[in-house]
Amino acid sequence: MGEGTAEGQPVWDGRVILCTERLKLRTFLEADLPHYAALNADLEVMRYLGGHALSRADSDTIASAAQRSFATTGVGKVAVERAADGVFLGMCGLSVEPWYPDDLEIGWRLARQFWGRGYASEAATAWMGYAFEVLDAPRVISVADVPNRRSIAVMQRIGLSLDHYATLADGNETFEAAIYALPAAAWRAAHARP
Ligand SMILES: CC(C)(COP(=O)(O)OP(=O)(O)OC[C@H]1O[C@@H](n2cnc3c(N)ncnc32)[C@H](O)[C@@H]1OP(=O)(O)O)[C@@H](O)C(=O)NCCC(=O)NCCS
Numbered sequence: 001m002g003e004g005t006a007e008g009q010p011v012w013d014g015r016v017i018l019c020t021e022r023l024k025l026r027t028f029l030e031a032d033l034p035h036y037a038a039l040n041a042d043l044e045v046m047r048y049l050g051g052h053a054l055s056r057a058d059s060d061t062i063a064s065a066a067q068r069s070f071a072t073t074g075v076g077k078v079a080v081e082r083a084a085d086g087v088f089l090g091m092c093g094l095s096v097e098p099w100y101p102d103d104l105e106i107g108w109r110l111a112r113q114f115w116g117r118g119y120a121s122e123a124a125t126a127w128m129g130y131a132f133e134v135l136d137a138p139r140v141i142s143v144a145d146v147p148n149r150r151s152i153a154v155m156q157r158i159g160l161s162l163d164h165y166a167t168l169a170d171g172n173e174t175f176e177a178a179i180y181a182l183p184a185a186a187w188r189a190a191h192a193r194p
Pocket of ligand 1: 049116118120
């Protein structure tokens, strides 16, 4: 019963799933929540994620859902910590989204002061390896607003290619999405050991 208490609250266990050169990819700790709320309240971070600042309650709800998802299904968009000093940078991970229920989606969201250092690409590369090597996913996709240049650059940097464009609904709103994808065979070819 790793998924939570009787009240349905997640367990904020900070379980380390993957380590990279500079990062720990782990489930959330309760201490992350105010930091996560701060980045979710930053309009520049939220520009292509609905464009509205999230409240602390809404931010906590997203973290809770990701934490419960990870505990129950083994995937979730969870925390990114800088290994050198334990600073919470944001989130990265895998999820199944209603738009494409047969695919694993990879996503990322970092506090603005940590952009431009390669952390999102480093975290995402590790989660791609997890998707293919641990979960045996047939492919991984990523979905972004067409003008979200930084997010699409991460997709391209980690090896995904444009699959198609689509108009997707997010609540009552729609947005023009670019869907990038990487099939397992292409990932294996790029990561084949000699
Ligand atoms: C999307 C997002 C995570 C991308 O962040 P990012 O900092 O651009 O991406 P990375 O962490 O991979 O960093 C890449 C940059 O770091 C630079 N960099 C510096 N040091 C580096 C290093 N050691 N290794 C790799 N890259 C490094 C790269 O050259 C690149 O720079 P550039 O932006 O000038 O091309 C960030 O913009 C974000 O959180 N946006 C808001 C939320 C969002 O829109 N999420 C996606 C929804 S679909």
